[in-house]
Amino acid sequence: MSKNNQNNKEKLSGKAFDLVVFKRILNYAKNYRWQFLVTSSAAILLSFLGTARPLILIEIVNTYITPREKEGLLFLIIVMLVLLLIEVLIQFIFVYLANWLGQHIIKDIRKQLFHHIIHFKMAYIDTSSVGRLVTRVVSDLETIASFFSQGLFMIVGDLLKMVVVIIAMFIINWRLALITLAVLPILIYATKLFQIGIKKTFQEVRKQVANLNSFVQERISGMSVIQLFTRERIEYQKFKEINEKYKKAYIKAIWYYSVFFPVAEVLSSIAIGLLVWYGGLQAATNTSVQPGEIIGFIMMAQMLFRPLRQIADKFNTLQMGIVAGERIFKILDTDSRTPRNGTIEADTIKGNIKFKEVYFNYIEDEPVLKGVSFEVKQGETVAIVGATGAGKSTIINLINRFYDIEKGKILIDDIPITNYDLTSLRNQIAVVLQDVFLFSDSILNNINLKDENITLEMVMDAAKQIGINEFINELPNGYHYNVKERGVMLSSGQRQLIAFLRAYVSNPSILILDEATSSIDSHSEQLIQQAIEKITQNRTSIIIAHRLATIKKADKIIVMDQGLIVEQGTHQELLKKMEGYYKNLYDKQFRVINIQE
Numbered sequence: 001m002s003k004n005n006q007n008n009k010e011k012l013s014g015k016a017f018d019l020v021v022f023k024r025i026l027n028y029a030k031n032y033r034w035q036f037l038v039t040s041s042a043a044i045l046l047s048f049l050g051t052a053r054p055l056i057l058i059e060i061v062n063t064y065i066t067p068r069e070k071e072g073l074l075f076l077i078i079v080m081l082v083l084l085l086i087e088v089l090i091q092f093i094f095v096y097l098a099n100w101l102g103q104h105i106i107k108d109i110r111k112q113l114f115h116h117i118i119h120f121k122m123a124y125i126d127t128s129s130v131g132r133l134v135t136r137v138v139s140d141l142e143t144i145a146s147f148f149s150q151g152l153f154m155i156v157g158d159l160l161k162m163v164v165v166i167i168a169m170f171i172i173n174w175r176l177a178l179i180t181l182a183v184l185p186i187l188i189y190a191t192k193l194f195q196i197g198i199k200k201t202f203q204e205v206r207k208q209v210a211n212l213n214s215f216v217q218e219r220i221s222g223m224s225v226i227q228l229f230t231r232e233r234i235e236y237q238k239f240k241e242i243n244e245k246y247k248k249a250y251i252k253a254i255w256y257y258s259v260f261f262p263v264a265e266v267l268s269s270i271a272i273g274l275l276v277w278y279g280g281l282q283a284a285t286n287t288s289v290q291p292g293e294i295i296g297f298i299m300m301a302q303m304l305f306r307p308l309r310q311i312a313d314k315f316n317t318l319q320m321g322i323v324a325g326e327r328i329f330k331i332l333d334t335d336s337r338t339p340r341n342g343t344i345e346a347d348t349i350k351g352n353i354k355f356k357e358v359y360f361n362y363i364e365d366e367p368v369l370k371g372v373s374f375e376v377k378q379g380e381t382v383a384i385v386g387a388t389g390a391g392k393s394t395i396i397n398l399i400n401r402f403y404d405i406e407k408g409k410i411l412i413d414d415i416p417i418t419n420y421d422l423t424s425l426r427n428q429i430a431v432v433l434q435d436v437f438l439f440s441d442s443i444l445n446n447i448n449l450k451d452e453n454i455t456l457e458m459v460m461d462a463a464k465q466i467g468i469n470e471f472i473n474e475l476p477n478g479y480h481y482n483v484k485e486r487g488v489m490l491s492s493g494q495r496q497l498i499a500f501l502r503a504y505v506s507n508p509s510i511l512i513l514d515e516a517t518s519s520i521d522s523h524s525e526q527l528i529q530q531a532i533e534k535i536t537q538n539r540t541s542i543i544i545a546h547r548l549a550t551i552k553k554a555d556k557i558i559v560m561d562q563g564l565i566v567e568q569g570t571h572q573e574l575l576k577k578m579e580g581y582y583k584n585l586y587d588k589q590f591r592v593i594n595i596q597e
Helices: 003-010 019-065 073-117 122-126 130-172 174-180 184-221 223-228 232-285 291-332 392-399 422-427 443-448 456-466 469-473 492-505 522-535 571-575 581-596
Strands: 353-363 366-376 381-386 407-412 429-432 510-514 540-544 556-561 564-569
Touching: 019 073, 019 130, 019 291, 073 130, 073 291, 130 174, 130 184, 130 291, 174 232, 174 291, 184 223, 184 232, 184 291, 223 232, 232 291, 353 392, 366 392, 366 407, 366 556, 366 564, 381 392, 392 510, 392 540, 422 429, 429 492, 443 456, 443 492, 456 469, 456 492, 456 522, 522 540, 556 571, 556 581, 564 571, 564 581, 571 581
Parallel strands: 381 540, 381 556, 429 510, 510 540
Antiparallel strands: 353 366, 353 407, 556 564
């Protein structure tokens, strides 16, 4: 996937409100119907309870305070107090369930999203920013939680309250209602402009958050390179630029707020001013308006305009959730999963591997393998050598189906690998890479990868067989020693030994070693060589190595150059070819070793 395609996928709709995304997010609430219904019912009740208070206040002022009547006043005050307590209780239920619903829904979306990501083809992972994916899984999903807890239900509740208040206003006094609502069209129009503008800024804010996360994640992971090459000042300057873009995006959002809220406040104040002016004149000159109505309308005007201002703010929360939803659905809708159409279980495979005229490229029109054909028979140890970029590691990726080929066939036991169940196939293949990845966990869990079928006793027995049990027991807590993130508490040689043991205990039918001895010390290499001789017996093994000394005993050596197989044979056979590619590599390597000695 090119960067242009990546950028295209980041483009989001410019709509103030995307109904398609809204419905799709809302669809996740189906699993929590009764919580959704209770929360919605609470929002409806709150709208009526909130409107009841000014109505009771009008009655108190007109019937009891103005005529100076005490009889019945206490009763209405108690009724108002009871309604207030009920409103508080329902408000608690509403807030709790709205947040409960939001957290459960994002739990479901996060599970779906992570499950989708871990089944992506390696091609997608290779061309995607880890920081952006982390932002999607963590930050954007929290925004969707706010979509429910602070956006959707709050908006529905406020809108219902506004509708009830407006109806009550017209029932009590239609003239005062019209005076109060005179500025409403202007405020609604201003709110609409605010919503459109703020969505664009929130899209930019989310984009800059992703850029910031991506940059920081990469630089922290590559801190040793930054310090070794004294890139601190340069990377700091880059960080300042990205940080500045994020600040500007957020300040632009603040600018919209700083304009809208004063305008909304002024308009609501004008409405109340008109209400007091007109109502006061009417109350002073005739009896068409009573003092209690003026007080009640002032209270209802605040109940009308305050939610409208809050709706604009909460609508932004809703929009942020929709923006986050758009980004998350872009990933969920990405069809970049390895096809899992195979149905044949690979549990009993023997390990015969055949490549027949295999063509493959990572980038279109830039072939990496150009019609590669070879065979590895059951129990053979085959080495693949060649210069960097010759296509050696690509062969391993294709056997594991990290990528699918363009043309040709890859067979295991004369069955195309696409016909095998993918999980079953990978369970029968163990790979030890040059760059070993260890999780922040115990050595035991890094070896058995929390497979309950692989016990501590089995791991210890395997470690004894390949001669590394002593090294592990010397560590604090032995097999329960936490190696920390990426195994930083171990040397590169120790990490390689752990990876080798991890491959060994899985008891694979096919073993692949990709530069497994290229970055370790001589003592660790000796242990690895002993282990290689043991576990490759009667097991199909493919070894990729730059150090030709490590593959002398291979049953067959395949020599590659620029995506083609140029030579095949045993070590001794290839050395007999005086102008051969392998002999040239061998002579150069040992000439360098002799010079160093």
